[in-house]
Amino acid sequence: MPELPEVETVRRGLTPAMEGAVISRAQVNRPDLRWPFPERMADRLTGAKVLQLRRRSKYILADLSTEETLLIHLGMSGRMLVSGDPLGQFVHDHPAAEKHDHVVFDMENGARVTFNDPRRFGAMDLLDTSTAEQHPLLVQIGPEPLGNLFTESHLVERLKPRNTAIKSALLDQKIVAGLGNIYVCEALFRAGIHPGRRTRNIAAARIATLVPIIREVLRDAIEAGGSSLKDFRQADGELGYFQHSFDVYGREGEPCRSADCDATIQRVVQSGRSSFYCPSCQR
DNA sequence: GTTTAAACCTGGAGGC
DNA sequence: TGCCTCCAGGTTTAAA
Numbered sequence: 216m217p218e219l220p221e222v223e224t225v226r227r228g229l230t231p232a233m234e235g236a237v238i239s240r241a242q243v244n245r246p247d248l249r250w251p252f253p254e255r256m257a258d259r260l261t262g263a264k265v266l267q268l269r270r271r272s273k274y275i276l277a278d279l280s281t282e283e284t285l286l287i288h289l290g291m292s293g294r295m296l297v298s299g300d301p302l303g304q305f306v307h308d309h310p311a312a313e314k315h316d317h318v319v320f321d322m323e324n325g326a327r328v329t330f331n332d333p334r335r336f337g338a339m340d341l342l343d344t345s346t347a348e349q350h351p352l353l354v355q356i357g358p359e360p361l362g363n364l365f366t367e368s369h370l371v372e373r374l375k376p377r378n379t380a381i382k383s384a385l386l387d388q389k390i391v392a393g394l395g396n397i398y399v400c401e402a403l404f405r406a407g408i409h410p411g412r413r414t415r416n417i418a419a420a421r422i423a424t425l426v427p428i429i430r431e432v433l434r435d436a437i438e439a440g441g442s443s444l445k446d447f448r449q450a451d452g453e454l455g456y457f458q459h460s461f462d463v464y465g466r467e468g469e470p471c472r473s474a475d476c477d478a479t480i481q482r483v484v485q486s487g488r489s490s491f492y493c494p495s496c497q498r
Numbered sequence: 499g500t501t502t503a504a505a506c507c508t509g510g511a512g513g514c
Numbered sequence: 515t516g517c518c519t520c521c522a523g524g525t526t527t528a529a530a
Contacts, residue, residue: 218523249506249525273524291524292508315508334507336524352525379501388525395523442523464523486502489521502530513519 217289219273219360219393220436221455225295226270228450232297232326233265233277240321248317248332249290253341259283260320260341272356272392276347284347290336297450299326328450356392360429365391367423374414374422381417382410382490385425394429397442397464400491402429404463409497410490411483435460463491471496 217225241260243252253259264280277285289295298309299322309327312319318330318339330337342350357373358364373390374381384390385399394402403410405428408421436442441455449455458465462472467482471493478495 221523288524290507291522333509334522334524336506336508338525377500383501386524397523487504500530503528505527506525509522511519511521514517 217273217293217441218395218398219270220398220433220439220457221441222273222275222289222393223270223437224441224455225289225450226268226275228297229275229295229328230268232299232322232324232328232450233320234268235265236326237262237264237323238320239323242319242321244317244319248335249288249338250340252339256339256341260285271348271353272359272388273395274353278344278347282344283341284344286338286340286342286347286350286352287330288338288352290332290334290338292334293330293332293337295450296329296331296452297326298329356388357390358392360391360393360433365426365430367426370426371419371422374417375419377414379414380411380485381408381414382485382488384414385429386488391429393433396488396490397461398429398432398436400464401462402432404491404493404497405432407497409494410485410492412498463493466491 238260241257243257246252259281265277266280267278269276269278273288275287277287279285313331315331315333316329317332320328322328348354358369370391374384377384382399382403385394386396400410402425406425408417436457439455439457439460440449440453442458443454463480466480469480471478471480473493473496476493476495478493480491481494483490
């Protein structure tokens, strides 16, 4: 489920429990998620101190005192929940273990971090911190949409030569990192661009408008704590609220929210994914 | 090289 | 209640 705003929300939720804390016990309940876990993962994590929790695209990166970095991806249905009492302010018990609790970290500060992922599209790996950015999963990823390298000229240069639907192009993580089905639909609506429009047929100036719009959509969503559809929870188990702000995603047949527009939101399938759009506002 | 479709896996929703 | 089908926030891999 999680796109960049949800992953960032999880990272922020995990930070008080994990950053600066030592993993006193790592419990690994199955041999793999999407791929096999790295060898001796539990042993390599036990006793390690988490120096820093970072995010790159939809990956959470935990730099450890062992000079290794734990890479975490939530896939479609992954959650990370913090229980226990990391700050010593409250007393509450850990919840009972649930089905699909695949990895559990007990921190020395009393917090417990549980990775639960029914569909198992998630992943974990351990990399050398010094070369973490060169990991095959990370090396090809495009610029962070909230960072300085995501510029109008970058987006125009990467989209203009291609002959693919703008919707599919924006989902390509090599062009820009972190976008997924929801926020691409929402950004295209705000930009007034039809999701099926071929990138080479869009004027450069219109492509350029997507840069501030993508930033705005993502910032709004992070501000709201992400979007909770089927699976997403923040690290403290709370729901995100951005789904209440969707203009098009999941609103097939409902009225367009633009002023002076009486069209209804449509759904089409593009390369196997649903796209939602307003046929009147998006051209 | 580019673009599209299938695959991975489970669970929830809706129809009958 | 039970069975069936469809759908889902991601990403890789193979095929066209």
